[in-house]
Amino acid sequence: MAGETETARTGRSDPFERVRRRLPDPLSVGSVLAVLAAWQLLSLSFPPYRFPGLVGLAENVGTVLAGTGEFDPVLNYGVTLGRVLVGFVVSFALAAVWGFSMGLRPAAEDYLGAPLFTLLTVPSVVWAFLGVLWFGLTEHLVPVFVVVLVVFPYMAVNLWEGLGAVDDRLVEMARAFDASPVETWRHVYLPQLLPTLFATTRLGLAVAWKLSLIAEVFGAATGVGVVVKYHFENFDTGLVIAWAVPVMALMFGVEWLLGRAERRASRWRPEGSVGTEVAPE
C-alpha cells in the first residue's frame, strides 16, 4: 500500500523517461532556446564559412542534401551507410561469438578478455593507417576493417556483461521442470538477454557511424568522411558541420527507434537499467 511506502522506490527505468514525459516543459524549451542563442552568438565571432549562424547552417544543409554542392549526397551517404551496416553486422556476429564464449566459463573470461581489452586501447586512426598500408586504398575494405576492429570489442564486452543479467536460479528451475533446451532458450534466456541485445545494437551502430567517418578520412575515396576531409582541408568548417547534420539526424532516429524497442523489451524488469550510454571515439 502506498501509505507505508512513501520512500517510494520507483522502478529505476531509463533516465530519459522522466524527461520525456514532461516535455514540452518550459525549462527544457528555455534550455534549447538558450543554446541556440549561444550558437548564434558564437557564430558572430567567426566568418560564416567557418562557423555559420543558424540560418547559414540550415542553408548549408540544404545545399548538401540537394546535391547542389561539390559532392553527391546520395553516393556519399549511401556508401558510408553501407560500410556502417556491413561493419556492424560483422561486428555483431564476432561479438556474439566472443562475448558468449566468455560468459560460458570463468577461464574463458581470462583468455578471451585480455585481447578484447587490449583491442579497445587501439586508436581507430592507427587501424586506418595500418589498413591502408596493408590493403591499399581499396574502396570498402579499409573502412569496414576499421569499424569491425573497433566496434566488435565494445559490443563483445557489452554482451558479456549482459550475460550476467541472466538469473541462474531460473535456469536451474527450468531444469528442475525438465524444460527442453529450446524452451529454456526461448522463455528463460532470450527475454533476459533481449535488453542487452538491443543495448548492444544501439551501442554498436552509434560507434560504427562515428568510426566509419574517421576511417574514411584516411582510407577511402568516397564517403562522408572523405567529403568532410576535403572541406576541412579548405578550412570550410561550415560545410563540415553541414555534412554531419544528416548523419546525426539519422543516428538519432535509429537510436530512438531502437531505444523504444529496448524499453519495451525491458518492461518486465523491476530495476530496468536500460543500457548506459557508452561510446566511442
Add this chain to the structure above:
Amino acid sequence: MTALLEGEDLTVRFETDDGPLTVFEGLDVQVEPGEFLTVMGPSGCGKTTVLNALAGLVPLERGTVRYDGEAIEPGEFSYGYVFQEPRLLDWRTVAENLAFALRGAGVPEAERGSRIETWLDRVGLADEADSYPRELSGGMRQRVGVARALAVDPEVLLMDEPFSSLDDVTGRGLRRDLLELWGETGKEILFVTHDLREAVTLSDRVLFMDAEGAFFDEAEIPHDRPRDFDDPALGETERRLAERFFAELG
C-alpha cells in the same frame, strides 16, 4: 522537558498513477509528556505515515500540529527518528554517522565528540566508533540508529518498527535496552509497530489503527515498570487486546 505533542485533523493524500490515495483523514493524536505511546496496526495501514506527517517528512493536506500548546510547522519540534532499516551511511564510520546527525541538529563541533562517545557507550557500542556499518550485525546497526536519534538530545523519539527486522533474541535485548534508556532519559516516545506483543510490553498506551487509517480503539497498559517480557500478566493483557483488535479487523 518534554511536552504535549498533538496532531489534529491530520489528512494525508498521495497522487498515484491510479488516482488520489487517501492514507488517512481527520486523524487526531496526542502524545502526553514523557509518555510511551504506540500506534499499532496491520501492514500498510498508514501508521508510519502518521510519524512522517508529524515529522514533516510527508506533506499534510490538512491538519494542525501542536507542541507544548503552540501550533507549529510539522517537524519543527525537537525529535529524533529511528527508522525501520538502520539507514546508515555505509561509507562512513559509526562515529561519523552520528556526527552527520549532530551537525544537522546544530550541535557545535566541540560538543560532538563527547556526545558520540556517551551515546555509543549507552547502547553498548563503545568499541565500534571507528567501524563501518558493513562490519556490524543487524542488531548493532539498529543500535547505532538508536544512538544517533538519542545523540541529538531530542525531547521526542519517533520510532518506526525499529525492531521488526531483527531476530527474537536480538530484538528482545534491544527492547529491554530501549525501556532502560527511556526510563533514564524520560523522553517522549511515539512508537509504531504491527506486533501486539511488542506494543503491550513497551507502552503506556496503545492506539489501534485499522486498514483504512483510522483509529478505532485505544488501550491503557496499566502494568508497572520495569516490565518483564515473560510476565504472564502481560500475556493476559495481550490476549484480551488481541480479541478486541482482531474482532475489529475481522
Add this chain to the structure above:
Amino acid sequence: MRRWLRVLVTLLAFLLAWQAGALVLGPELLPSPARVAARLAEVLAGTGPRDRGALYHLGRSFARVAVVTVLGLALSTALGLAMGVDDRAERVVAVWLPLWMTVPTLVVVLVSMVLLDFSEWAVVAGVTFVATPFATANVWEGARAVDPALLEMARAFDVGRWDVLREVYLPATLPQVLGSVRYLLGMVWKVVVLAETFGLDEGLGAMFRFWFNQGDVTAILAYLSLFVVVMVALQYGFGAVSDRLLAWQG
C-alpha cells in the same frame, strides 16, 4: 595467480601468431615482433623526426590527456550531480545530452582544430567536448540511484544541503565517478591521438601520421606497442586505486 598465467598464455599465443604472420607476409607488410621491438628501442632513444624521442611525444600527448581528463571530470561530475540532485538542472541538461552524445567525433575534432587554429586549446576543447557527455550520463545515473531512504533520513535529522551533497551524494556516486574516470582515461587518449593526427607536429598522433606518410609499418607498430603498454598500465594502475577508494563496499 591463475589469472595472470592465463593472460600470459594469451600474450604468448598472440606473439606466436604475430611471428607466424610475419614469416608469411614479410617485413614490409608485417614486421616480426623482434623488428618492432628493435625499432621501439630506437624510437625511445630519440632518433625520431626533429630529433625528439618517442617519450617526448608521449609526454606531449599525456599532457593533453591529463588536462582533458581533469576538465572532463570536473564538468561531468558537476553536471551529473546537479542533474541527480536538482530536478531543474536535470530538465535543462537532459534535453541536450542525447544530441551532445551523437555529434560525430571526427567533426568535433576537425571543427575545433580549425576554429582554434590547431593550438593546444583546439585539442583540449575538442576532446573535452566529445568525452564529457558520456561521463556526465554515468554520474547522473549514479546520482539518481542514491537511496531515497537515506535522503529521507537526512531530512529527518535536518541535515543541510551541502552536507547531504558531501556526505550522501558524493560517496554514493563515487563508483560512477570512478567509472567515469576510467572510461575517460581510455577514451580521451584515443581522441587526443585522433586530434593530433590532423596537423600537429608533436604528440603520438603526429608520429602516427608522420610514419603513415612514410609508409613505415614498423614504426607505426612500434609506437602502437608503446601506446598499448602505457594504456594498459594506466588502466591497471587506476583499477588498483579505484579498488582502494571503494574499500568500504566490502
